[in-house]
Amino acid sequence: MLSVEDIEVRYGGITALHKVSIEVEEGETVLLIGANGAGKSSLINAVIGATQTCGGRIRFKGQDIGGLSADRRARAGIGYSPEGRKVFGTLSVADNVLSGAFGMGRRHQKEAFDWLSSVFPILAERAEQPAGQLSGGQQQIVAFARAMSSYPKLLLLDEPFLGLAPVWIQRISDAIREIQRRGTTILMTEQMARPALKLATRGYIMRGGEVRRSGSVADIGDAALVEEYL
Amino acid sequence: MASFVSAGLIGISLGAQYALLALGFTLIFGILGVVNFAHGGFYVLGGYAAYSCVTFLGLPYPLAVVAAMLATGALGYVFELFVVERVVDDHLATLMLTLGLYLMIGTGIQAVYGPESPQFGFPVTGTLRFAGFYMPLENLVVLAVCLVAIAGVYALMYRTDLGRGLRALADNRQVAATQGLRPKLLFPLAFALSCGLAGLTGALVTPILSLGPLVGEPVLAMAFLTVILGGFGSIIGATVAAFLVGLIEAYSVVYLGGSKGALALFVLVLVVLIVRPSGLFGKEARGA
Numbered sequence: 001m002l003s004v005e006d007i008e009v010r011y012g013g014i015t016a017l018h019k020v021s022i023e024v025e026e027g028e029t030v031l032l033i034g035a036n037g038a039g040k041s042s043l044i045n046a047v048i049g050a051t052q053t054c055g056g057r058i059r060f061k062g063q064d065i066g067g068l069s070a071d072r073r074a075r076a077g078i079g080y081s082p083e084g085r086k087v088f089g090t091l092s093v094a095d096n097v098l099s100g101a102f103g104m105g106r107r108h109q110k111e112a113f114d115w116l117s118s119v120f121p122i123l124a125e126r127a128e129q130p131a132g133q134l135s136g137g138q139q140q141i142v143a144f145a146r147a148m149s150s151y152p153k154l155l156l157l158d159e160p161f162l163g164l165a166p167v168w169i170q171r172i173s174d175a176i177r178e179i180q181r182r183g184t185t186i187l188m189t190e191q192m193a194r195p196a197l198k199l200a201t202r203g204y205i206m207r208g209g210e211v212r213r214s215g216s217v218a219d220i221g222d223a224a225l226v227e228e229y230l
Numbered sequence: 231m232a233s234f235v236s237a238g239l240i241g242i243s244l245g246a247q248y249a250l251l252a253l254g255f256t257l258i259f260g261i262l263g264v265v266n267f268a269h270g271g272f273y274v275l276g277g278y279a280a281y282s283c284v285t286f287l288g289l290p291y292p293l294a295v296v297a298a299m300l301a302t303g304a305l306g307y308v309f310e311l312f313v314v315e316r317v318v319d320d321h322l323a324t325l326m327l328t329l330g331l332y333l334m335i336g337t338g339i340q341a342v343y344g345p346e347s348p349q350f351g352f353p354v355t356g357t358l359r360f361a362g363f364y365m366p367l368e369n370l371v372v373l374a375v376c377l378v379a380i381a382g383v384y385a386l387m388y389r390t391d392l393g394r395g396l397r398a399l400a401d402n403r404q405v406a407a408t409q410g411l412r413p414k415l416l417f418p419l420a421f422a423l424s425c426g427l428a429g430l431t432g433a434l435v436t437p438i439l440s441l442g443p444l445v446g447e448p449v450l451a452m453a454f455l456t457v458i459l460g461g462f463g464s465i466i467g468a469t470v471a472a473f474l475v476g477l478i479e480a481y482s483v484v485y486l487g488g489s490k491g492a493l494a495l496f497v498l499v500l501v502v503l504i505v506r507p508s509g510l511f512g513k514e515a516r517g518a
Contacts, residue, residue, distance in 0.1 A: 048408050074410035082408065088401035090513070091394070099398040100409045102391060109391070146409060 001026045001185050002047065002154055007056030009042045009209075016042040018209045019056070022187075024154070029176075029186040031200035031217075033193050033224045038206040040189035041083050044158045047187070048080045049073045060154065079152030079184075083159045085139040087146070089132025093123055096131045096142050100149035112149040119178050120145060137168030144175055148184070155179060157188035161195060169195050193224040235363040237484040238477065243369040245476025246376035250431045251449060252456040252468040253383050254424035260400040260463030261420045262318055267328040268309075269453055270446025271335035272302045272425040276432030277441045278339055281350040291353045295375075295433040302429025303422040310421035318417065332446065340443040352437040372434050379430060380469065386423075387465060396420055400463065459499050461512025471510060474498075 002024040009017040017039045024030045032040040045051035047058060049070035058066045065073050074080065079100070088096050097116060101109045117124035120141050126134065131142050140160055147155055160176065161169045169192070176199050180186065190196035197203070203220050205213040213220055251273065258266045276298040283294035309331060317323035352368040387393035395416055398406045407413060428449075436445065456475050460467025475495060482491035502510060 050404060050408055069414075070404075070407040071410050071412045074408055080408045082405060086402060086405045088398050088405070090401050091397055095394050095397065098391075099394050099406070099411065102395045102398075102409075102411050106391075150410060 001028075001061060002187065003057075003059045004043070004047065005057045005059075007043075007046055007053045007058065009039075009046055009051055009053055016209050017046065017053075020206075020209070020211055021056075022204055022211065022214075024185060024187050026153075026185055027183060028202055029180055029188065029200045031196050031203035032187070032189040032206055033191075033196065033203055033220075034206035035191065037208075039209040040206055041158055042209075043206075044080075044083075044156050044187070044189055047073075048078060048156055074150070074152075077150075077153040079147035079150060079155040081140075081143040081147045081155070081157050081160065083189075084162060085136065085143045087131040087134075087139045087142045089130065091131060092128050093131050093134070093142055094127040097123060097145045097149050100146040104150065109149070112151065116145040116148060120175065135168075137164050137171060140164065140168070140172055141175060144172075144179065148179060152184065154185045154187065157186060159189055159191065161190055161192050173199060193221075197221055197224060232362040233484055236365060237480045239363070239365045240369065241477035241480030242473065243365075243373040243376075243476070244479055245473030246373050246380065247431055247435050248452060248456050248475055249380050249469050249472035250376050250427050251453045252460065252472045253380065253465065254427035255453040256457045256460070256463055256465060256468040257396075257420055258424045259457070260465070261396050262310075262314070262417055263321075263403075264314060264318065264324045264328070265321075266421075266424065267325065267450065268331040268335065269328075269424075269428050270448075270450035271332040272306065272428035272446075273432035273449045274339060274436075274441075274443065274446040275305070275335055276302045276429030277350070277436030277445070278343060278348075279429065280433035280436070281348055281441060284350070285348070295430065298433035299426045299430040302432075303426030306425025307418045307422035309425075310418040314421065315414070315417060332450075336443050336446065343443070345443060347440055347442045350437050350441050368438050372438065375434055376431075379427065383423075383427070384465075392416075392419070455495065455499055457509075459502055459509055461509030464509070464511040464513070467509055467511030 004020065004022045006019045006021055007017060008015065008019060020039065020043060032043060034040055042051060046053045049068060053066065057064060060076060060078065065076060088099065091099065094113065097113055098109050101112050122138055122141055123145055131139060134142065160172050164172065173195055188196065197217050200217050202216050203214065203224060204211050205220055205224055213223055255266060255269050258264055279298035279301045280294040283289040283297050284291055289297065313327055314324055354367050354371050356367045358365050358367055358370060387397065395411050398411055399413060399416055403413060456471045457468050459475065460471030478495055478498065479491050482494045486494060
């Protein structure tokens with residue numbers, strides 16, 4: 001579904017990603033794990049097109065998307081829930097969710113909102129409230145729903161547990177399982193290895209802008225937990 | 231009492247005109263992050279477009295107003311798409327470009343129509359007298375059209391998919407793009423909407439006030455003042471501030487005398503900015 005080959009990302013003179021390659025097959029949930037500054041978010045940003053890459057190739061469903069703008073990648077079927085949620089704080093919860101399905105017609109939007117609020121009742125309960133007034137966990141649900149309202153084939157989740165209380169980590173994990181049940185392929189980053197490993201099928205351990213190890217959750221689990229404490 | 235009510239009506243009528251101008255101005259800033267110094271130019275252009283349609287094409291005035299709005303909107307669309315779009319994030323460049331366009335509009339009109347004011351009168355005249363106070367009919371017509379247009383802007387921004395997309399772009403452009411919203415499609419539309427509103431106001435108001443190549447300057451100043459008072463980028467702020475400015479202007483003319491009106495306004499804005507630096511309804515300052 002997604003294939004990243006040898007991409008480089010530089011910010012000024014600093015190399016954030018150095019010849020990174022990953023593969024995500026259809027139906028998988030792939031976890032990128034590593035400490036702050038390992039390059040996880042740079043990789044996600046490169047896939048959605050929020051960061052310029054120099055060198056390497058990004059293919060989505062066989063098509064080279066490296067030259068496309070972020071909005072065209074999104075419309076090609078990539079959903080994105082950014083690090084730190086980044087909901088539209090001045091827009092209502094409903095408007096946040098529906099903005100993810102811009103231009104897809106009222107019928108699609110209504111169906112998507114009905115489905116998402118049946119999965120996440122808080123969306124209907126808080127529909128008219130400005131999203132900026134919600135708690136961090138609630139905003140994470142809104143960011144998921146916004147990314148899912150276009151029914152993307154691939155969902156990018158950047159640090160979904162960041163700054164959340166344990167009870168919300170549990171709820172967000174349930175939400176991710178719900179998204180998996182729909183058959184959505186997921187590529188997610190997380191510093192908190194323990195809850196994230198329970199959701200993933202496969203993972204990559206990153207450090208210093210490079211992929212250090214990869215494999216099934218069983219293979220890399222211990223190494224990932226060690227990484228978390230180093 | 232009668233003069234109090236009359237001044238209030240005039241103030242509301244002025245406020246509705248300022249609201250249309252300020253809404254367009256604040257939309258462009260909120261969505262694109264561009265301060266459109268050509269806003270007054272589109273007002274002037276709207277006036278001359280309506281004048282030309284009535285005088286040279288013999289169109290009825292209401293059609294001329296619609297034509298003026300469409301023409302200024304189309305020019306705004308083209309200007310954004312081919313000129314502003316390339317440098318939309320460069321504040322200095324957009325400042326120079328919009329200021330340059332304003333000068334070109336002013337000089338162009340002067341070259342084509344000459345520097346003197348053309349004869350352009352409002353087709354409806356007369357005065358409505360009611361219970362001791364009176365109001366010019368033309369102001370009443372302008373007020374009605376402005377209120378409908380303001381309602382239209384609100385419906386567009388808060389009830390449609392397009393408006394939702396525009397508000398999402400205004401909230402956070404980078405994130406909006408990653409959610410599939412297309413700045414390249416929506417920015418020119420927002421610019422067209424804004425310039426069309428300025429053109430509409432010009433077509434409506436210049437027959438009552440005055441039409442000339444340079445009447446855009448006070449309009450830009452007034453739109454600027456209103457938007458700063460209401461909070462840069464805020465739709466509701468611009469609307470409330472516009473009516474506030476209109477009422478203050480009308481009352482200060484009656485009770486303080488002509489030239490003190492502007493003084494009262496600037497004092498008010500100064501006080502508001504000291505107490506609330508982001509304006510009445512403004513959020514925190516926008517990142518560069």
